[in-house]
Amino acid sequence: MTVVQGIGVSAGIAFGAVVRVGRAVRPPDNEPAADDAEPRIREAFESVASDLEARVALVEDTAASILTATAMLARDPSLIDGAIARAASGAGPATAIDGATREFMDQFAALGGYFAERATDLRDVGDRAIAAVMGAPAPGVPALEEPCILVAHDLAPAETATLDRTKVLGIITEAGGRTSHTAILAAQMAIPAVVKLPEASELADGRIVMIDGDAGAVHLDPSPATVTEHRERGARRARALEHATGPGSTLDGKQVKLLANIGGVDDAVAAGAADVEGVGLFRTEFVFLSSPTAPTVDDQAEIYRQVFEPFEGRRVVVRTLDAGADKPLAFADLGAEENPALGRRGLRLSAERPDLLDAQLEALSVAAGQTGADVWVMAPMVADAQEAAWFARRVRENGLPTVGVMIEIPAAALRAGHVMAEVDFGSLGTNDLAQYTMAADRMQGELAELLDPWQPAVLDVVASAAEGAGRNGKPMGVCGESAGDPLMALVLAGLGCSSLSMAPSRVAMVRFALSRHTFAQCVRLAHLARSARTPADARAAVLAECAPDLAAIL
Numbered sequence: 001m002t003v004v005q006g007i008g009v010s011a012g013i014a015f016g017a018v019v020r021v022g023r024a025v026r027p028p029d030n031e032p033a034a035d036d037a038e039p040r041i042r043e044a045f046e047s048v049a050s051d052l053e054a055r056v057a058l059v060e061d062t063a064a065s066i067l068t069a070t071a072m073l074a075r076d077p078s079l080i081d082g083a084i085a086r087a088a089s090g091a092g093p094a095t096a097i098d099g100a101t102r103e104f105m106d107q108f109a110a111l112g113g114y115f116a117e118r119a120t121d122l123r124d125v126g127d128r129a130i131a132a133v134m135g136a137p138a139p140g141v142p143a144l145e146e147p148c149i150l151v152a153h154d155l156a157p158a159e160t161a162t163l164d165r166t167k168v169l170g171i172i173t174e175a176g177g178r179t180s181h182t183a184i185l186a187a188q189m190a191i192p193a194v195v196k197l198p199e200a201s202e203l204a205d206g207r208i209v210m211i212d213g214d215a216g217a218v219h220l221d222p223s224p225a226t227v228t229e230h231r232e233r234g235a236r237r238a239r240a241l242e243h244a245t246g247p248g249s250t251l252d253g254k255q256v257k258l259l260a261n262i263g264g265v266d267d268a269v270a271a272g273a274a275d276v277e278g279v280g281l282f283r284t285e286f287v288f289l290s291s292p293t294a295p296t297v298d299d300q301a302e303i304y305r306q307v308f309e310p311f312e313g314r315r316v317v318v319r320t321l322d323a324g325a326d327k328p329l330a331f332a333d334l335g336a337e338e339n340p341a342l343g344r345r346g347l348r349l350s351a352e353r354p355d356l357l358d359a360q361l362e363a364l365s366v367a368a369g370q371t372g373a374d375v376w377v378m379a380p381m382v383a384d385a386q387e388a389a390w391f392a393r394r395v396r397e398n399g400l401p402t403v404g405v406m407i408e409i410p411a412a413a414l415r416a417g418h419v420m421a422e423v424d425f426g427s428l429g430t431n432d433l434a435q436y437t438m439a440a441d442r443m444q445g446e447l448a449e450l451l452d453p454w455q456p457a458v459l460d461v462v463a464s465a466a467e468g469a470g471r472n473g474k475p476m477g478v479c480g481e482s483a484g485d486p487l488m489a490l491v492l493a494g495l496g497c498s499s500l501s502m503a504p505s506r507v508a509m510v511r512f513a514l515s516r517h518t519f520a521q522c523v524r525l526a527h528l529a530r531s532a533r534t535p536a537d538a539r540a541a542v543l544a545e546c547a548p549d550l551a552a553i554l
C-alpha cells in the first residue's frame with residue numbers, strides 16, 4: 001500500500017473504486033473524409049443531447065438547468081449543419097465537428113455577454129460529439145452507475161454542483177486549491193475530497209483507493225486493516241460528538257453562534273433540519289451560476305422565500321451577488337479582465353450594475369416579509385467605509401433593517417473601526433482575506449502554504465477586524481472555510497469573533513471544541529497562534545495546548 005499526499009479540502013473517509021473523469025480527445029491529424037460522415041455526425045450530436053437529457057432527471061435543480069441548456073446546444077441545427085457542410089467539403093467527421101464548434105465559439109465570443117459565457121458549454125458539446133464520432137469515452141463526468149471515487153484533472157464549480165451525491169463517495173483532483181470554489185462545494189456537499197494530488201493522473205479506472213479528507217492523504221490499494229482503522233477513528237469521533245448539540249458556547253458559557261454556509265434551496269432545506277443556529281453565509285451567486293439571463297424580482301423572491309422558510313425564528317445572512325473572478329455570471333459580465341480576482345467583482349460589480357443589486361434587494365425584502373426568518377444582508381468585497389455606507393443606504397432603503405459587510409480585503413480589516421461604524425455587523429471571509437493578505441491566488445494549489453489560514457499575518461489582519469468591530473460594539477463573525485477548523489475556531493473565538501459559519505458537516509466538531517475551552521483559554525490560544533513565526537508553528541502551538549479529548553479525535 002502506498003500513501004500519497006495532496007491537500008485535504010473536505011473532511012471524512014471515503015473508500016471505493018476509481019472512476020475517471022474523461023479528458024477531451026482531439027481529432028486525428030489528417031483524418032480522412034468518410035462517405036457516411038453525415039449520419040455519423042448527426043448520430044454523434046444526438047447521442048450527446050440524449051445523454052445530457054437522460055441525466056437531467058438524476059440531479060438537483062441547479063444542475064438540471066445547466067444540463068438542459070447544454071443539451072439544447074447539441075441540438076442546434078446550425079451547429080450540426082455546419083459540421084456536415086465541412087465534412088461534405090472533405091474534412092473527416094471529427095475534424096468537421098471540431099471546425100464547426102470552433103467557428104461557433106468564435107461567433108459566440110464576438111457577440112460577448114451571455115453568448116461569450118456559453119462558449120465553454122459549446123466547447124463541451126463539441127468535445128463530447130468528437131468523442132462520440134470517434135467511439136471514445138465521453139469527456140467530463142460519466143454517468144455513474146455505482147458509488148465511486150471520482151478522479152479528475154480538475155472540476156469546474158458547475159461540474160461539482162451537478163454531481164450525484166449518492167454516487168460520488170469522494171473526489172480527487174490533480175489541480176485545484178484549498179479554497180477554490182470547487183473545494184468549497186465539495187465540503188458543502190459533505191463529500192470527502194483531496195485536491196492538488198500529483199499522482200491523480202496515474203489512478204486508473206477501477207483502482208481501489210481510500211481518501212482521508214482530514215489529512216489530505218490518499219491510500220492506494222489500502223489493506224482491509226487500514227480501512228478498518230480509519231473507519232474506527234471516524235466512529236470514535238462520531239461517538240465523542242454525539243452529545244455535542246445545541247447553541248455554540250465556550251465551557252464558561254460565552255456564546256459563539258454556529259451557523260451554516262449554504263448555496264441554494266436544497267442546502268437550505270438540509271441545513272434547516274440540522275442542529276445549527278441559522279445561516280451565516282448564503283452565497284446567492286451559486287443559485288445563478290447557470291442562468292443565461294438576469295433572474296426577475298419575482299423569480300428571485302420565490303427562491304429566497306424557499307431558502308428562508310426552514311429558518312423561521314433563526315438568522316439567515318444573505319450575501320448579495322458575489323459575481324466575477326472564478327464565479328462568472330452570464331448576465332453580469334463586464335468583459336474580460338487581466339486580473340479578475342483584483343477586478344470588478346463583488347460589490348464593485350454591483351456598483352457598475354446597480355440594477356442587479358436593486359432587483360436582488362427588492363426580492364429579498366419581499367421574501368423576508370413572507371417568512372419568519374431574521375434576514376440579514378451583507379455585501380461581498382467591501383474595501384472601505386465609503387463603499388460600506390453606499391451599500392448600507394441601498395439595503396435600508398429597501399426596508400431591510402440589518403446590513404453588514406464581508407471583511408475579506410485587508411484594507412477593510414485594517415480600517416474596520418471606520419467600516420464597521422457604517423453597518424450593523426461584519427463577517428470575515430478568510431478565503432479571500434488569505435488570498436489578498438498573502439498575494440496568493442486561491443485557485444493555485446502550488447501556493448497552498450501561503451494560503452494557509454494559520455499564516456500569522458492573516459491572523460493579525462483578522463484580529464484587527466475583530467478589534468475594529470469591538471470598538472463599535474458590532475458583532476464580527478467568520479464565514480470563510482477556516483471557521484470549520486475546530487482548532488482555528490478556538491483562535492477565532494479568542495480573537496473576539498461572535499459567530500462561526502461553515503459547511504454543516506463541520507458544525508459538531510467546532511461545537512465540541514468550543515465546549516471544551518473557556519473563553520480565557522481561547523484568548524490564550526489566539527495569542528499563541530499570533531506569536532508564532534510560521535503557520536505550522538501556529539497550529540502546533542494551539543494543538544499542544546488544546547483539551548486532550550479534542551486532540552484525540554482530530
Ligand SMILES: C=C(OP(=O)(O)O)C(=O)O
Pocket residue numbers: 184281283322408428429430431432433479480481
Ligand atoms: C466566505 C468567503 O467568500 P467566497 O469563498 O465565496 O469568496 C471568503 O472569501 O472567505
Ligand SMILES: [Mg+2]
Pocket residue numbers: 380408429431432
Ligand atoms: Mg470571498
